[in-house]
Amino acid sequence: MAKILDRILLFIYSLSIGIISVIAILLLTNAVPVSLSSRDQNRLYIAVLVAAVLLFLFSIRFFYISIRRDRSSLPSIDQRTEFGDIQISVETIENLSYKAASRVRGVRDVKTRIRVSESGLEIHVRALVDGETAIPPLTEEVQKQVHDQVEEITGIPVSYVSVYIANLVQSPVIKSRVE
Known part of the structure; x- marks a missing residue:
């Protein structure tokens, strides 16, 4: 307001x-x-x-x-432990998601976006695929990898991972020369 x-x-x-x-x-x-x-x-x-x-x-x-000094310009997830406070930036979680999604074979050009909700993190992944792998199992693997990697490393529950396949990667056409 x-x-x-x-x-x-x-x-x-x-x-x-x-x-x-x-x-x-x-x-x-x-x-x-x-x-x-x-x-x-x-x-x-x-x-x-x-x-x-x-x-x-x-x-x-x-x-x-x-x-x-505006603290909202640096969004983070705050946690309290018995030893003190922990702050993990949203950018860190985006990079973890990016890394996890990029490891899946067949996925290229990944972009991630994080939203913090009451039930946990909502992670949105946008990617290009190579077109040689079936998309449904590929997207399930991306969801599983991102979900497991972020939860394991940060300890923050992930409530939702959506994957949007934007397009296929266009492989360069190699023209053969005949002499």
Whole structure:
């Protein structure tokens, strides 16, 4: 929710700065002549003061966002043992999944994506295959290898492994020369 609010505030801030810049350029170049009564000048002064205070508050918020240390940018799975805390990055688990899937014969060009859920890790594997091995047993082997390897090495339960076969690897055509 805070990220959505920050995006809305950033949009309003950017739009306000843009409008104020255009108005300032128009007024400073005398493209728009201005003659205001004393009462209108007071109203304008109050409106400008309110806008300036709001923009200053937005600036403070965006400054805080830019300097704070965001732990959510480094996603990890946290575990507690009797000796202390353990953090395993999602990137580490992706690399383990990649390594396990790449070991299966017939699988090429593997990409993995991890999602953490209440029931455990959900691992999504995308791969190309060589086309020489039957796909159903190949995908089952990938699922088993990834599931077992990640659970064994990390100790984190894997609830789901999906395999998406994107395409076949195109083998280079070798043209024979006849002389």
